[in-house]
Amino acid sequence: MDPEALLQRIRRRHEELGPVDLDEATLRRLRDEGRREEEERRREGGRPPTAEQARAMCRDAAAVLGARVVRVSDDHVLDAALECGLSACDAEFVVAARELGVRLATEDRSVLRGAGDVAVRIAGY
Numbered sequence: 001m002d003p004e005a006l007l008q009r010i011r012r013r014h015e016e017l018g019p020v021d022l023d024e025a026t027l028r029r030l031r032d033e034g035r036r037e038e039e040e041r042r043r044e045g046g047r048p049p050t051a052e053q054a055r056a057m058c059r060d061a062a063a064v065l066g067a068r069v070v071r072v073s074d075d076h077v078l079d080a081a082l083e084c085g086l087s088a089c090d091a092e093f094v095v096a097a098r099e100l101g102v103r104l105a106t107e108d109r110s111v112l113r114g115a116g117d118v119a120v121r122i123a124g125y
Contacts, residue, residue, distance in 0.1 A: 030060055070096045084114030094118060 037053055049057065062069060072095040080098075081091035090111050097104035097118040105122045106112060112119045 030064070033060075070100065072096050072099060080115070084111075086110055086114050 033056075037049065037057075041047055041049065072092060076095045076099075077088055077091045080086065080095050081088050084091060084094060086094065090108065093104055093106075094111065094115040097115075102118075104111065104115065104119045106119055107122050108119075112121060
C-alpha cells in the first residue's frame with residue numbers, strides 16, 4: 001500500500017471514530033489517580049505496579065481509547081512471537097499490522113529482522 005493511500009485510510013478511520021471525548025472531570029480523575037499511583041511507587045522504592053494497579057490502568061486506557069484499540073488473538077500473538085523470535089509485546093504489533101493489512105513502521109531491529117513481511121524502517125518509509 002502506498003503511503004498516501006495509507007494516510008487516507010487512517011483519516012477515514014479517524015473520521016468514523018471521531019475525536020476522543022473526555023470531559024474535564026474524567027480527565028482530572030485519571031490524571032490524579034496516575035499521580036497518586038506514581039507517588040505510591042516512589043515511596044515503595046520504585047516498585048512496578050501491582051497486578052491490580054496494572055489492570056486498573058488497562059481499564060482506564062480502554063475507556064479512553066475505546067474503538068481505537070485493535071484486539072488481537074493471544075494465540076496469534078504467541079505464534080508470531082515464536083515464529084519471529086520476538087517478545088509478546090512486539091509480536092502483538094506485528095499481528096495487528098498483519099490483520100489490518102498495513103505496514104508496521106519501526107526502528108526496532110529485532111522486529112525488522114523477524115517480521116520483514118510487515119515491518120519497515122521509519123527512515124525509509
